[in-house]
Amino acid sequence: MSSPRGNALIGQSGGPTCVINQSLVGVVEEALRSDRIDHVLGAVHGIQGILDGNLIDLGKESTATLEAVARTPCAALRSIRKKPTREECEAMLRSFQENDVRYFFYLGGNDSAETAHILNELAVAENYDVRLFHVPKTIDNDLRVTDHCPGFGSAAKFVAQAVMGDNQDNRSLPGIKIDIVMGRHAGWLTAASLLARRYEDDGPHLIYVPERVFSLDDFLADVDRIYTRHGRCLVVASEGIHDANGDSLLDSGERDSHGNVQLSGSGALGDFLANEVKEKLGSKLQKKLRVRADTFGYLQRSFLGSVSEVDAREAREVGRTALRVATGGEVPHGSIVIRRMGDGAAYQAAYEVTELANVARETRDLDEAFLAGDNDIDRSFLDYVAPLVGELPRPERLSDHPFSR
Amino acid sequence: MSSPRGNALIGQSGGPTCVINQSLVGVVEEALRSDRIDHVLGAVHGIQGILDGNLIDLGKESTATLEAVARTPCAALRSIRKKPTREECEAMLRSFQENDVRYFFYLGGNDSAETAHILNELAVAENYDVRLFHVPKTIDNDLRVTDHCPGFGSAAKFVAQAVMGDNQDNRSLPGIKIDIVMGRHAGWLTAASLLARRYEDDGPHLIYVPERVFSLDDFLADVDRIYTRHGRCLVVASEGIHDANGDSLLDSGERDSHGNVQLSGSGALGDFLANEVKEKLGSKLQKKLRVRADTFGYLQRSFLGSVSEVDAREAREVGRTALRVATGGEVPHGSIVIRRMGDGAAYQAAYEVTELANVARETRDLDEAFLAGDNDIDRSFLDYVAPLVGELPRPERLSDHPFSR
Numbered sequence: 001m002s003s004p005r006g007n008a009l010i011g012q013s014g015g016p017t018c019v020i021n022q023s024l025v026g027v028v029e030e031a032l033r034s035d036r037i038d039h040v041l042g043a044v045h046g047i048q049g050i051l052d053g054n055l056i057d058l059g060k061e062s063t064a065t066l067e068a069v070a071r072t073p074c075a076a077l078r079s080i081r082k083k084p085t086r087e088e089c090e091a092m093l094r095s096f097q098e099n100d101v102r103y104f105f106y107l108g109g110n111d112s113a114e115t116a117h118i119l120n121e122l123a124v125a126e127n128y129d130v131r132l133f134h135v136p137k138t139i140d141n142d143l144r145v146t147d148h149c150p151g152f153g154s155a156a157k158f159v160a161q162a163v164m165g166d167n168q169d170n171r172s173l174p175g176i177k178i179d180i181v182m183g184r185h186a187g188w189l190t191a192a193s194l195l196a197r198r199y200e201d202d203g204p205h206l207i208y209v210p211e212r213v214f215s216l217d218d219f220l221a222d223v224d225r226i227y228t229r230h231g232r233c234l235v236v237a238s239e240g241i242h243d244a245n246g247d248s249l250l251d252s253g254e255r256d257s258h259g260n261v262q263l264s265g266s267g268a269l270g271d272f273l274a275n276e277v278k279e280k281l282g283s284k285l286q287k288k289l290r291v292r293a294d295t296f297g298y299l300q301r302s303f304l305g306s307v308s309e310v311d312a313r314e315a316r317e318v319g320r321t322a323l324r325v326a327t328g329g330e331v332p333h334g335s336i337v338i339r340r341m342g343d344g345a346a347y348q349a350a351y352e353v354t355e356l357a358n359v360a361r362e363t364r365d366l367d368e369a370f371l372a373g374d375n376d377i378d379r380s381f382l383d384y385v386a387p388l389v390g391e392l393p394r395p396e397r398l399s400d401h402p403f404s405r
Numbered sequence: 406m407s408s409p410r411g412n413a414l415i416g417q418s419g420g421p422t423c424v425i426n427q428s429l430v431g432v433v434e435e436a437l438r439s440d441r442i443d444h445v446l447g448a449v450h451g452i453q454g455i456l457d458g459n460l461i462d463l464g465k466e467s468t469a470t471l472e473a474v475a476r477t478p479c480a481a482l483r484s485i486r487k488k489p490t491r492e493e494c495e496a497m498l499r500s501f502q503e504n505d506v507r508y509f510f511y512l513g514g515n516d517s518a519e520t521a522h523i524l525n526e527l528a529v530a531e532n533y534d535v536r537l538f539h540v541p542k543t544i545d546n547d548l549r550v551t552d553h554c555p556g557f558g559s560a561a562k563f564v565a566q567a568v569m570g571d572n573q574d575n576r577s578l579p580g581i582k583i584d585i586v587m588g589r590h591a592g593w594l595t596a597a598s599l600l601a602r603r604y605e606d607d608g609p610h611l612i613y614v615p616e617r618v619f620s621l622d623d624f625l626a627d628v629d630r631i632y633t634r635h636g637r638c639l640v641v642a643s644e645g646i647h648d649a650n651g652d653s654l655l656d657s658g659e660r661d662s663h664g665n666v667q668l669s670g671s672g673a674l675g676d677f678l679a680n681e682v683k684e685k686l687g688s689k690l691q692k693k694l695r696v697r698a699d700t701f702g703y704l705q706r707s708f709l710g711s712v713s714e715v716d717a718r719e720a721r722e723v724g725r726t727a728l729r730v731a732t733g734g735e736v737p738h739g740s741i742v743i744r745r746m747g748d749g750a751a752y753q754a755a756y757e758v759t760e761l762a763n764v765a766r767e768t769r770d771l772d773e774a775f776l777a778g779d780n781d782i783d784r785s786f787l788d789y790v791a792p793l794v795g796e797l798p799r800p801e802r803l804s805d806h807p808f809s810r
Contacts, residue, residue: 016577018570041808057808068801074573076803081578099810165423165707168479172421173486177670177703266679267672267700274671292670294702298582302570305798306710393710396473398481403446403462405504 003329004129005036006102010058011043011050013108013115014081016074017151018158018307019315020107020137024077025070026319027105027135028058036327037103046080046106047115050092055099070316073302075107084115089122096123096130103131103326107319109138109149113335114360120333131326134335134356135319139301141188142363145354146337150318153311153388155182155300156192162296163196164395167203167234171397174232175290176223176277179204180270182300183238187211187366189300190238191377192385195392203234206375210240211366214249215374219273220281222375227281227289239269239295249273267295308390314338314349321351335359347387408734409534410441411507415463416448416455418513418520419486421479422556423563423712424720425512425542429482430475431724432510432540433463441732442508451485451511452520455497460504475721478707480512489520494527501528501535508536508731512724514543514554518740519765525738536731539740539761540724544706546593547768550759551742555723558716558793560587560705561597567701568601569800572608572639576802579637580695581628581682584609585675587705588643592616592771594705595643596782597790600797608639611780615645616770619654620779624678625686627780632686632694644674644700654678672700713795719743719754726756740764752792 008031012020024042031040040058043049056077061069069076084092096104106116113134120132136143139155159181170177181190187209196204205226208214214237226233242248250268270293278291318336325331334353341348370381413436417425429447436445445463448454461482466474474481489497501509511521518539525537541548544560564586575582586595592614601609610631613619619642631638647653655673675698683696723741730736739758746753775786 012577016574039808042803044805055808056803057806058803060806061804065801065804068799069803071798072573072800072802073570075577078579079577099808161709161711162704165478165709166703168477168709169421169703169707172417172480172484174483266676266698268676271671271673271676292703293672294670294704295672295700296704297699298571298574298697299567299699299701299704302574304566304570304573304800306566393476394473395477395709396470397477398447398461398463398474399466399470400449401462401465403444403460403504 003036003131003327004102005038006100007039007041008037008103008105009041009043009055009099009101010077010105011046011107012075012077012079013046013106013112014079015139016079016301017137017139018073018154018301018303019151019312020074021072021076022070022312022315023107023135023137023150023319025066026316027323028066030320030323032059034323034327041099041101042077045078047082047084047088047092048080050095051088053095073304083111084118089118092119093122093126093128097128101130105133105135105322107135107137109140110143110359110361110363113356117356117360120356132333132356133322133326134359135322136336136359137315139189140183140186142186143359144362144364145358147340148338148388150311150315152188153308153390154306155189156385157308157389157392158300158303158306159189159192159296160195160389160392161306163193163204163236166294167196168395170203170232170234175292176227176233176235178235178237178270178273178293180237180239180293180295182296183210184240185210185363185365187238190236191366191370191381192389193236194377194381195385195389199397201230204236205230205233206235207377208235208237208241208375209366209371210238210242211371212374213244214241216276218374220277223277224281224284237273267293270295308388310388310390317349317351325353343383344387408441408536408732409507410443411505412444412446413442413508413510414446414448414460414501414504414506415482415510416451416512417480417482417484418451418511418517419484420544421484421706422542422544423478423559423706423708424556424717425479426477426481427475427717427720428512428540428542428555428724430471431721432728433471435725435728437464439728439732446504446506447482450483452487452489452493452497453485455500456493458500478709488516489523494523497524498527498531498533502533506535510538510540510727512540512542514545515548515764515766515768518761522761522765525761537738537761538727538731539764540727541741541764542720544594545588545591547591548764549767549769550763552745553743553793555716555720557593558713558795559711560594561790562713562794562797563705563708563711564594564597564701565600565794565797566711568598568609568641571699572601573800575608575637575639580697581632581638581640583640583642583675583678583698585642585644585698585700587701588615589645590615590768590770592643595641596771596775596786597794598641599782599786600790600794604802606635609641610635610638611640612782613640613642613646613780614771614776615643615647616776617779618649619646621681623779625682628682629686629689642678670702672698675700713793715793715795722754722756730758748788749792
C-alpha cells in the first residue's frame with residue numbers, strides 16, 4: 001500500500017495536559033522532514049477549526065518557537081470538547097478534500113479516538129484516501145491497549161509533589177485534610193498520591209478511587225480510625241467516586257457533548273466530604289474538628305514547570321511515531337500505543353500502533369491488582385508509576401531526640 | 406549589655422511556608438557555633454510544646470538531616486495556632502527558667518510576633534534574662550517594617566506558575582475561570598499573578614485584592630466586558646475580598662484563637678463567584694457559559710519542588726541573623742526585617758532588627774501605588790516582586806500564520 005502525497009493536518013482535543021504540545025511538535029518535526037507531505041497544517045480548536053476553515057500553517061513556525069511551544073502546557077492549537085454530528089463529519093471530509101489533506105492527526109483521549117474512528121469510516125465509504133491517526137493524551141491514563149498515556153506522568157508528578165507537601169502541612173497543623181484529584185472514571189491519577197507515603201505515619205492515609213463503591217459511612221469510620229491513631233488524617237479521593245448505583249455524590253447536572261458530567265472546576269465534592277466529617281465525626285467524637293479540603297483542579301493538567309522528563313520525551317516520540325507510521329504506508333489508520341519494556345531502572349518504552357476501534361469510547365480502569373481493600377492502593381503500583389514520574393524531591397523530618405535536663 | 410549563657414529554644418507557629426525550615430536551620434547552625442549557647446532545643450508544635458514539656462534536642466541532628474529538612478516545606482518542628490493566656494505565658498516563662506532557656510526564637514507571622522512581645526514583657530517584669538526574637542515568615546507578605554517576608558517569594562512563584570498554566574488552559578478551552586488565592590487581609594500574593602501576563606490578551610484579565618471593596622455588580626460587569634472582548638476571561642481573586650462593610654462574601658463562622666475567620670481549605674468562595682457568573686451573566690447574555698473555579702489552597706504554602714531560590718536563601722539568612730543579633734548582646738529582643746538594597750539585577754537583601762511591638766498584631770496592605778483601579782495591579786509591582794521570585798519558565802504560543810490554498 002503506497003502512501004499518498006498531500007498535506008498533513010493536526011488538531012488537539014479534550015482536556016489539556018502539560019506535554020500535549022510535545023506530541024504536536026513531534027508530529028510537526030517529522031512531517032516537515034517527510035517527502036509525502038507538502039504543508040503541515042494546524043486546526044485551531046480541533047474539529048471546530050476544520051468546520052470553520054480556521055487552519056494555520058505550522059511549517060512557517062521557527063524551530064525555536066516550536067521547541068518553546070513543546071515546553072508549554074495545554075493545547076497550543078487550542079482545544080475543543082465536541083462530538084461531531086454526521087453532517088459535521090461530512091463537512092470535515094469535504095474540507096480535507098478541498099485542502100488536499102491526506103493525513104489527519106487528532107491528539108486527544110478516547111472521545112477523540114472515537115471522532116477519528118467515525119471520520120475514518122466515512123472516508124473509507126466515500127473512497128477518499130486520508131490516513132487518520134489518533135495521538136493519545138490524557139492525564140486520566142484511562143486509554144485502552146497502551147501501557148500508559150502521555151500526560152499522565154507529569155500529572156502524577158504534580159499530584160505526588162502536592163500530596164508530599166500537604167502531608168507535611170497536615171503534620172505541621174494536624175487535622176483532617178481531604179484532597180480531591182482528577183479522574184472521571186479511573187483512579188490512576190489518584191493512586192499516584194501513594195508516591196507521597198514514606199514513613200509509616202505519612203499520608204495519604206486513605207485513598208479512594210472510582211473502581212470501588214464509595215460508602216459515606218465506611219469513609220467516616222475510616223477517618224475516625226486513622227484520626228484516633230495518628231491525631232491527623234490525610235485523605236486523597238478521586239473526583240469520580242460514586243455510590244453503589246454509580247451515581248456521583250454530587251451531580252452538578254452540567255454535561256459535555258459526549259455526555260460526561262462536569263466534575264472539575266468546583267470545590268463542591270471536597271467541601272461536601274469535609275462538612276460530613278466535621279458534623280458527623282465531630283458529633284460522634286464530641287469535638288470541634290479541624291477539617292479542610294483542597295481540590296487540585298486544573299493545576300494538575302496545566303501547572304507550568306513541573307513536568308516529568310520521561311513523560312515529555314515519550315509524548316514527543318508518540319507524535320513522531322504517528323507521523324512515521326502514517327507515511328510509512330503499511331497502516332492506513334490507528335492509535336499510537338506505548339508498550340513497557342523492562343522494569344525499574346531498566347524501564348524503556350516501545351511505540352506501536354493499534355486499531356482506532358480498540359481505543360475509541362471505552363476507558364480502562366486501574367488494574368485490580370493495584371487496589372488494596374476499599375481505601376488504599378497496593379505498593380506494587382509504585383513499580384508501575386515511578387518510572388513514568390521520574391525523580392521526585394524527597395522530604396525529610398527531624399529525628400525528634402527528646403531533651404530533658 | 407552582655408549576653409547570657411544558656412540554652413536556645415526555637416518554635417514554629419502559624420501557617421507553614423515552603424522555606425520556614427530554612428529559617429529554622431539558619432538559627433540552629435549559628436546556635437551550634439555560638440559560645441553563648443549550650444543546647445539548641447526545639448519546641449514541638451510551638452508554644453504548645455513548651456507548655457507540654459515536649460522539647461527536642463536539635464543539636465543531635467546530623468548536618469545532612471538538617472540540610473534535607475531545610476529543603477522540606479512546612480514546619481519540621483510542627484506548628485500551632487494559639488494565642489496564649491496570661492497563665493500560659495507565666496507557665497512558659499517557668500519552663501524557660503527550668504530549662505535554662507536564655508534565647509527564644511519564634512518563627513511565624515504577626516500573631517507570633519505578638520506572642521513573643523507578650524512573653525518579653527512578662528520576662529522583663531519578672532526580671533528573667535531571656536532574649537526573645539521573632540523570625541518572620543508568611544506567604545501573605547503582610548508583616549510591617551520588612552520589605553518582604555520569607556515564604557512570600559516561593560508562594561508567589563507557585564501562584565505565577567499556576568496562573569501561567571491556567572492562562573494556557575483557559576486559552577485552550579475558552580470560558581470564564583476564577584482562581585482563588587490565599588491572603589487574609591492583604592493582596593500581595595494575589596498580585597503576584599500579574600507575573601503570568603505577557604501578551605496583551607493573556608490572563609489574568611482581572612485581579613481582585615482585599616485592599617479594594619469588592620462589588621459583585623462591578624465584578625459581573627468586568628467579566629462581561631472581558632469575555633465579550635476576548636471570548637474568555639481569567640479572574641484571580643484573593644480569598645480575603647470583602648464588601649464595603651468589610652464583611653467576607655461568605656463567612657463560614659469558623660475562627661481561630663486570634664479571631665481570624667477561616668477562609669482557606671474550602672472552595673466555597675470560588676464556587677459562589679462561578680455560580681453568580683453562570684446565572685446572572687449567563688441570563689444577561691442568554692448563553693450557557695462555561696464557568697469554572699479553582700481554589701489554589703494549601704498547595705501555595707506547601708507544594709514540594711517549586712521554591713524560589715532567592716526566598717530560600719533569604720529565609721536561611723533571616724534565621725542566622727536572628728541568632729547572631731540575639732547573642733551579640735546589643736539588642737535584647739526584636740524581629741528580623743529585610744531591607745531591599747538595589748533594584749532589578751542589582752537586587753540585594755540586607756538584614757536588620759526592629760522592635761517586636763512594630764511587627765506584632767498589625768498587618769501591612771499592598772502599597773497604594775501597586776493598585777490599578779478596582780480590578781488590576783500596576784505594572785510597577787513587577788519590579789517589586791520579580792527579584793523575590795527569581796527565574797520563571799516562559800510559556801510560548803504559536804504565531805498562527807493563516808493557511809489558505
